[in-house]
Amino acid sequence: MEVEQTALPGIGLRHDFTTRKGQRVGVVSHRTGRRDLVIYDKDDPDRACQTVKLNDEEADALAELLGAPRIVARLNALHQQVEGLVSVQLPIPAGSPYADRPMGEARVRTRTSASIVAVVRGGRVFASPGPDFVFAAGDVVVVVGSEDSTAEVADLLAEG
Secondary structure, three states: OEEEEEOOOOEEEEEEEEEEOOOOEEEEEOOOOOOOEEOOOOOOOOOOOEEEEEHHHHHHHHHHHHHHHHHHHHHHHHHHOOOOEEEEEEEEOOOOOOOOEEEEHHOOHHOOEEEEEEEOOOOEEEEEEOOOOEOOOOEEEEEEOHHHHHHHHHHHHHHH
C-alpha cells in the first residue's frame, strides 16, 4: 500500500492512502499534537466529506486498536515461516540502566543481533521505535530474534 506524505506549511503533515475499494483516507498531524482523521469524497479526492478531530487520548486509542493486533498477527505469521525465530516481551525495570535513556544507547541490535520491533507504554504501542526513542521504567519492549539473542537483550535491559 502506498502512503503519500504532504507537508502542510504552518499546520503539520498529512498522510493519505487509498483503500482497495477506492476510498481515500488521510490523517493530518498538526504541530499542536492534534490529529484529524479525514475521509475524502470519492468523486472529488481533494474534498473532505468527513473529518474527525482526535485529541491525544483518542488518537492513542485508535492507534492501539488498529496497530497492536496487526503487529501481533505479523509476528505470529513470521514465527510460522522462520524456524528458530522468537518474539518476547521484556519489561524495562525501574532499576534498568536504560530507563530514561534513548534506545540507541543500548545498541541492542549491534550487541545481540536481536531487534526491538515495538515498545508498549501504558497501553500505547510504539511500532518500530527509532534510536532516539526514550525508554521509561515500566515500558514493555517487544524483541524478535533467536532464543539466545532475546535472552541477551533481557539481561542487557535489566543489568546493562
